[in-house]
Each structure stands twice: as structure tokens, then as C-alpha cells.
Amino acid sequence: MEALQPGDPERVGGYRLVGRLGTGGMGEVFLGYSAGGRPVAVKLIRPEYGTDAGFRRSFAREVEAARRVGGFFTAQVVDADPNADRPWLVSAYVPGPSLHTAVAEHGALPATALRVLAAGLAEGLIAIHNCALVHRDLKPGNVILAADGPRVIDFGIARALEATSQTATGVISGTPAYMSPEQARGDADITPASDVFALGSVLAFASTGVAPFGAGHPAAVLYRVVQETPDLLLVDHELRGLVAACLAKDPADRPTMTEILDTFGDAHASADWLPQPVTTMISNVDVDVARSRGADVTEGATSVVETPGTGKQRRGLSRFLPTGRRRTVNATPTAPKSSAIERGWNGLAWGSTVSHFQERFPRAAQENGEWWVTGQGPESFCGIVMPTQYAFDDRGRLYLVVFYPEVEDRERLPGAVLETLGAPDGSTTRWTRGEVVVDVKVASVAASITYFGGEPR
Numbered sequence: 001m002e003a004l005q006p007g008d009p010e011r012v013g014g015y016r017l018v019g020r021l022g023t024g025g026m027g028e029v030f031l032g033y034s035a036g037g038r039p040v041a042v043k044l045i046r047p048e049y050g051t052d053a054g055f056r057r058s059f060a061r062e063v064e065a066a067r068r069v070g071g072f073f074t075a076q077v078v079d080a081d082p083n084a085d086r087p088w089l090v091s092a093y094v095p096g097p098s099l100h101t102a103v104a105e106h107g108a109l110p111a112t113a114l115r116v117l118a119a120g121l122a123e124g125l126i127a128i129h130n131c132a133l134v135h136r137d138l139k140p141g142n143v144i145l146a147a148d149g150p151r152v153i154d155f156g157i158a159r160a161l162e163a164t165s166q167t168a169t170g171v172i173s174g175t176p177a178y179m180s181p182e183q184a185r186g187d188a189d190i191t192p193a194s195d196v197f198a199l200g201s202v203l204a205f206a207s208t209g210v211a212p213f214g215a216g217h218p219a220a221v222l223y224r225v226v227q228e229t230p231d232l233l234l235v236d237h238e239l240r241g242l243v244a245a246c247l248a249k250d251p252a253d254r255p256t257m258t259e260i261l262d263t264f265g266d267a268h269a270s271a272d273w274l275p276q277p278v279t280t281m282i283s284n285v286d287v288d289v290a291r292s293r294g295a296d297v298t299e300g301a302t303s304v305v306e307t308p309g310t311g312k313q314r315r316g317l318s319r320f321l322p323t324g325r326r327r328t329v330n331a332t333p334t335a336p337k338s339s340a341i342e343r344g345w346n347g348l349a350w351g352s353t354v355s356h357f358q359e360r361f362p363r364a365a366q367e368n369g370e371w372w373v374t375g376q377g378p379e380s381f382c383g384i385v386m387p388t389q390y391a392f393d394d395r396g397r398l399y400l401v402v403f404y405p406e407v408e409d410r411e412r413l414p415g416a417v418l419e420t421l422g423a424p425d426g427s428t429t430r431w432t433r434g435e436v437v438v439d440v441k442v443a444s445v446a447a448s449i450t451y452f453g454g455e456p457r
Helices: 055-066 099-106 111-129 157-161 181-185 191-210 216-228 237-246 257-263 276-292 316-320 340-342 354-360 413-421
Strands: 013-022 029-035 039-043 078-082 087-090 143-146 149-152 365-367 371-373 379-381 385-386 390-391 398-403 431-433 436-440 447-451
Touching: 013 039, 013 149, 013 276, 055 078, 099 143, 099 191, 099 276, 111 149, 111 191, 111 237, 143 276, 181 191, 181 216, 191 237, 191 257, 237 257, 340 436, 354 390, 413 431, 413 436
Parallel strands: none
Antiparallel strands: 013 029, 029 039, 039 087, 078 087, 143 149, 365 371, 371 390, 379 385, 390 398, 398 447, 431 436, 436 447
16 A cells, blocks of 8 residues: 555545555545544546546446445445546455455465455356446456455446447457457447456466466457467466356357356365465555554564563464453343354344344345345444344345454454354364354454354254
8 A cells, every 4th residue: 555645635525545555547546444434445536537427427327236236255335426526436445465466476376275266256246247237347456365255346337437438439448358359349238258258367367377368469469369269278277177168259158157156166265265475465454554544553463462561472362362451332242152153143043034134123124235234233243343244045044144343353353252152173263163153254354153054943
């Protein structure tokens, strides 16, 4: 992250800007904070697009659709103003480097990470497609590597760019090296199969460090995309067949995103899913964000903590045991016991239906795609107050509750769970209690309770 430059705004809408995250073809991206202190990514659109009425109309439509996209593997769009002098968009901030940056600095990803990447991106793109959107500009720069899996960002934005007078005169929006043949030809009907092609290109890049259709003049790259077969010899052998299928010239010959996800359905983002140098990059991002907020942080704070008064370093799970002030809260439910988590959460048994949820919480509402909230605000999990969302499986049964701690609570959350549930097996931060898994993602953005049992209770 870079410091704000002279002339950069200090605020956009209700968001305070603290640093620059990058610059792209459509505008500048800043790290900002909401009024409640939550970190966000603020994209400020270039002035020339703001003068184009077609862009503004399309931008408003695409943002409205993008705000419906939910799921674990996308960065949620939370706010926007298409009518501002310079239109802007705010999305959830994901701490981590882009896939492009990680590969450029530390090389191609190993096989295990590639499988997690493929599964996460496929799931994220399915969530986007389920909201009647096509990403149109999936590329390594639009994939963020977080500690708990990849995130897709900037979905729906390329479509808005296509509505400007500039593109109407023949300029094709998108990134040539990752375009589908139908995009390169300027076809009017761009379907989710186009994102399948882009996903194949992104996976090839992650596996080899280079785009499958090479570099050079955009016209030459686009010609190769439309006419030539990519050289996939260096792509990981477990991925090569799938990548080749994704890169079929005819959209009808490509696999569906669901078929891709099914192929890698057993790939999950464990604490060490990324190579250590990339994990260190994520930790450094967390430290930078904490500093931007004025928090007192120390280099390496995600792995070593000083015990006050002793001068000794605490390692492993013991580093998460609280040593300072504890925040007292009056939210419900109170810190859970093991047996309570096994039975359900917040008075709902695992397997309860949406109607049961709505009966218990009359103000309940659906948000971010398939996610539900109680309508009663943050909840207390092991004594820490956090925004909370509920998910129901394809048979309409409650199986997942996810918590989103603030930055300052992420380090102490595992300690709070450790105090409540006792030490898990080994040195992980995953607790198994009967048919329930409590999974705490350290130095990341979520903690979750997952029920993997059978019939509703």
C-alpha cells in the first residue's frame, strides 16, 4: 500500500481514505474505512467516464447486480454512488496480494495451492453467474490471495465500460491475454462460458508464471487467442487437461463452472494452503492495514507475541491466550460451551429451516446472495462481538454460521475460542465437536461453525 498523494481525496462518500492500493484502467483504488471502522476498498472512477451518460447508466445497473453477489470467494460490493461527480464503488477489503503480484514475486504456485485456487475461483464465479452477471475481466490482477482462500474482485465492472462512447467506436474492454475468443471478436453475446475461458488462462498463469497466449502487442495476443492453440506443456499435469478444456475456442465445448468446482470439490484452504513467502505477504498486508488505522503493531505480530511483564516470546496456540484487557459485552448468546455448539447456534438446532429461522428472528433478512442475518445486529461468539451470517444447504437446512471479526479482534479470537473449547488436536485452530467443526482462520477475515451431520435434529 502507498501513501495518499497530493490531490488525492481524504474522503469518498462516507469513507475515510488512508492509502493507495493501486491504479487501473477505470480508476484508482484506495484503502478506506467505514464510519464504523471497517476496512474497505474504494474504487474512484476516472473523470472521463463520469462524463459519459451511457457509462453512468450501465455502471448503476451493474453495481446493483453486483451487490447481490455473496459467497466466500468474492469481495462483496457494499456501497456505490453512480451519480457522484466521479462515480465510486466500495467493496469489502481482502487482506492479501493479487495472484499477479504473488506469482511475479515468488513464482508459480504448487499443485496443492492450484487446486484450492481452482475450487475457490469456480465457486466465486458461480456466485457471480447466479446473479445474472458475467465477470468479463477475470485475470490474475483481479484475484486476491487471502489466508482462507482466493477472492474474485471487480466483477461486473467491465460491462459498464463497454457502454461508454469510447468502446462504442471499436475499443474492446478487458485484458487481451485473458479474454475469450468471443470477447476478442467483439461478439455481442458474452456468456458465463467466457469466464470459463478466462479461468483456464488464470490457472495456466498460476501454474507457469506466464499467460497461455503469451505477451506482446494486444492485437497479436488477441489473434493468438482467437486462432492459435496455447502451449500448456508446463502447466501442472493434474490441471493440464482441465485448462485445455477451458480454453476451447467454441464456448459450447468448455466445461461448466459447476463441473470445474465438482472436479476440485475436495480442495479446501487449510492454514498452509499457500507457500510460506505468500503467507508472509498476507501477514505484512495485515500489519500495514493495522498501522493505517493507528493500531500498535509489531513486525511478525501474526506469529510471535510478547508476553507483557516476562520478556518471553509465546509461540503456537499459547500466543493466542489473552494477556491484556478483555472487552465486556452484553450481546447474546454468551460464550458457547462444547455441548451447546453441538446442538445448534443461537437457539436454532442444526438442520433448522429458513422458516424456523424467521420464526425465531422476525426481523431476519437475506443479504449477500444466499446468506441470512437475524436483523438483531452483531452477535457474541466466545465473548467477541462480530457481524454474523447464516447459511442453509441445498435442502434448506441450517449448516453454517460465519463470523467476521474486526481487525483488532482477529488475533485474540482463537485465544477466546481456546479458552472456551479447550485445545484442539495438534497445533491447528480447528475444533471438532461431534458433527460440528469450529474453524478459526487466523490473521484473516472469518471464523465459522460448520455442521456436517445428516438429518435435521
